[in-house]
Amino acid sequence: TTVSVSATASHAIPTSLFGMMFEDISVSAHSGDGGLYGELLQNRAFQQVTPNTTDALSAWTPVGGSSITVIADPSPLSSALPNSLALTIPANSAGQFGFANEGYWGINVQAGTSYTASLYYRVASSIPSGKGSAPPTLTIALQSASGTRLASHSVSLETGGWTHVSAVLTPTRTPASTANLFTVTVSGVPKQGLDVNFAMLSLFPPTFKGRANGMRKDIAETLFEVRPAFFRFPGGNNLEGQTPATRWQWRNTVGPLTERPGRVGDWGYVNTDGLGLLEYLYWCEDMEMEPFMAVWDGYSLDGESVTGAALDPYIAEAIEQIQFVIGDPETSEPAALRASLGRKEPFALKYVEIGNEDFIGNAPGTVASRWNQIVTNLSTTFPQLQFMATSDTGSPVLTPTPQTYDIHVYQTPDWFTTNSFFYDTFARNGMTFFEGEYAAISSNSSNIFGTPDQGRFLWPTVAGSAGEAAFMTGFERNADIVFAASYAPLLGHVNDSQWTPNLVGFDAGNVFKSTSFYVQKLFSLNKGDEYLPSTLPSVNGTLHWSVTRWTSTSELVIKISNIDTSPASLTFVLPFKNVESEGTVQLLTGAATASNTPEEPDLIVPTTGKVKTGETFEYSAPAMSVSVITFGAK
Numbered sequence: 001t002t003v004s005v006s007a008t009a010s011h012a013i014p015t016s017l018f019g020m021m022f023e024d025i026s027v028s029a030h031s032g033d034g035g036l037y038g039e040l041l042q043n044r045a046f047q048q049v050t051p052n053t054t055d056a057l058s059a060w061t062p063v064g065g066s067s068i069t070v071i072a073d074p075s076p077l078s079s080a081l082p083n084s085l086a087l088t089i090p091a092n093s094a095g096q097f098g099f100a101n102e103g104y105w106g107i108n109v110q111a112g113t114s115y116t117a118s119l120y121y122r123v124a125s126s127i128p129s130g131k132g133s134a135p136p137t138l139t140i141a142l143q144s145a146s147g148t149r150l151a152s153h154s155v156s157l158e159t160g161g162w163t164h165v166s167a168v169l170t171p172t173r174t175p176a177s178t179a180n181l182f183t184v185t186v187s188g189v190p191k192q193g194l195d196v197n198f199a200m201l202s203l204f205p206p207t208f209k210g211r212a213n214g215m216r217k218d219i220a221e222t223l224f225e226v227r228p229a230f231f232r233f234p235g236g237n238n239l240e241g242q243t244p245a246t247r248w249q250w251r252n253t254v255g256p257l258t259e260r261p262g263r264v265g266d267w268g269y270v271n272t273d274g275l276g277l278l279e280y281l282y283w284c285e286d287m288e289m290e291p292f293m294a295v296w297d298g299y300s301l302d303g304e305s306v307t308g309a310a311l312d313p314y315i316a317e318a319i320e321q322i323q324f325v326i327g328d329p330e331t332s333e334p335a336a337l338r339a340s341l342g343r344k345e346p347f348a349l350k351y352v353e354i355g356n357e358d359f360i361g362n363a364p365g366t367v368a369s370r371w372n373q374i375v376t377n378l379s380t381t382f383p384q385l386q387f388m389a390t391s392d393t394g395s396p397v398l399t400p401t402p403q404t405y406d407i408h409v410y411q412t413p414d415w416f417t418t419n420s421f422f423y424d425t426f427a428r429n430g431m432t433f434f435e436g437e438y439a440a441i442s443s444n445s446s447n448i449f450g451t452p453d454q455g456r457f458l459w460p461t462v463a464g465s466a467g468e469a470a471f472m473t474g475f476e477r478n479a480d481i482v483f484a485a486s487y488a489p490l491l492g493h494v495n496d497s498q499w500t501p502n503l504v505g506f507d508a509g510n511v512f513k514s515t516s517f518y519v520q521k522l523f524s525l526n527k528g529d530e531y532l533p534s535t536l537p538s539v540n541g542t543l544h545w546s547v548t549r550w551t552s553t554s555e556l557v558i559k560i561s562n563i564d565t566s567p568a569s570l571t572f573v574l575p576f577k578n579v580e581s582e583g584t585v586q587l588l589t590g591a592a593t594a595s596n597t598p599e600e601p602d603l604i605v606p607t608t609g610k611v612k613t614g615e616t617f618e619y620s621a622p623a624m625s626v627s628v629i630t631f632g633a634k
């Protein structure tokens, strides 16, 4: 295959081209709670659970002969957190009593690392006072699987109302595994027994950039490696609610954690909402990403639409959500709330997404009227913002005409290769596109969303990642209208993700980089800033490429995806006189069905080598591979 490259760029490669989509997804141990969000305790505040049920106690177990129950506290810590864990110690008990939390499939404890433990307690029975009767002792500790105490902090119990305890625990040794426990125990119990209630318990490790209530460092640092340009949040399905009443509501996700009620998310589990709107916005700044923020648009997953006058309060809510992000504290209450939480200056915001997948079910029947009502209102209030539609492109017709559509696709590896020209035929009429969710998720074209034994991938595969790379060369060739793209979903806990594959897997102590993670990283770090047209790949071929250039350094970047089972020879013919004779090639290659897994996390990793380049040079793309060749050419 001979590839002639033009000297004249056809269009810029927008800096926003490669980013990340996020929502709290993957039941049991979630991509947010138990994943990216730093909190190490599961079910830390008994939010949205039914008191006096075993479910309400999930992740909590009694220690010693104690009995523990989640109750609707008669004098709750806050109206947002009505439940507490009641520890009942019977009369004439001796020894230690209490309870433990197992984290999310474990708690990662490292020697020398400082963990911030905190809780609220309320003594619900009398404690004899006077001489000779020392108050009981409350001990917060980290404990290894074998029962060794790794670090602890003790205080004397005080009677009265809710008392806050906070302590820094710094273990001196690293336990053998992550099967550790966070324990709360009471000793020195008076003869007549003792009842103590607990609420809003928390254990935080150091966070990314040291951000309070921030993100787990190892996951965050892994994502930072990609240098994503944007971050889409809070969903995805998890924005929509199963009903309008259970939609994601920004106000419930900001302010003190004791004021956040949490919410039953759209993936079947409770979201603490400790990762809330302000945390998302600080996260975007810490990661140098621009926020792509979604507002609820009147459609929930049960198929219910809210239209007409009934939609107005939700439009008002969306306006306040946006004001919280960019408003002036002097003139807007939500912005004043932001300032009161420590952030006076507005955040940068350009894109607001209207709903999610407004093409599902009967959304198409009402999306035109909802879009018109919402966007007419929002664009009047915020003329500087760009609104992204999530219905099918052009169907139904929306007014005002959307500036941008968010297109999603989950398909087979082959689909991505044969559809690399997906955007080439789109009209150039000023409309731009955000490929907000895409991933090769199954080998079964007749049942993409099936189970693993029906062809669904548990992990990204080399064939899937190379297919995605072919599709991504199409983003670059069409970057005059495709300004942003993100793989989805981003994160999944390896112990149990009901949605697979995910770009990055993790468990309590590890982060796993998939082959698709490496493709996202290769493209994101080697974008170039302008596209050089070249001989077009054959539409249904197995070989796809793109040529971009960094104008500042006159360095060319050639990305090649070869999904053939044999190597493909390409001859590049360049219109430049001063071409370096040697370039660098970053190569990701392996067996088509190979994946990085927890058992073999580094089975397929990119290698960096040298390649002969020149005005004309030949490169042999290995079978089933993604290559990124960079070299100077003036």
Ligand SMILES: O=S(=O)(O)O[C@H]1C[C@H](O)[C@@H](O)[C@@H]1CO
Pocket: 023, 235, 236, 237, 238, 356, 357, 408, 437, 488, 489, 499
């Ligand atoms: O069940 S799906 O609609 O396929 O869910 C998909 C599409 C939705 O936007 C996102 O939340 C989810 C996985 O990334």
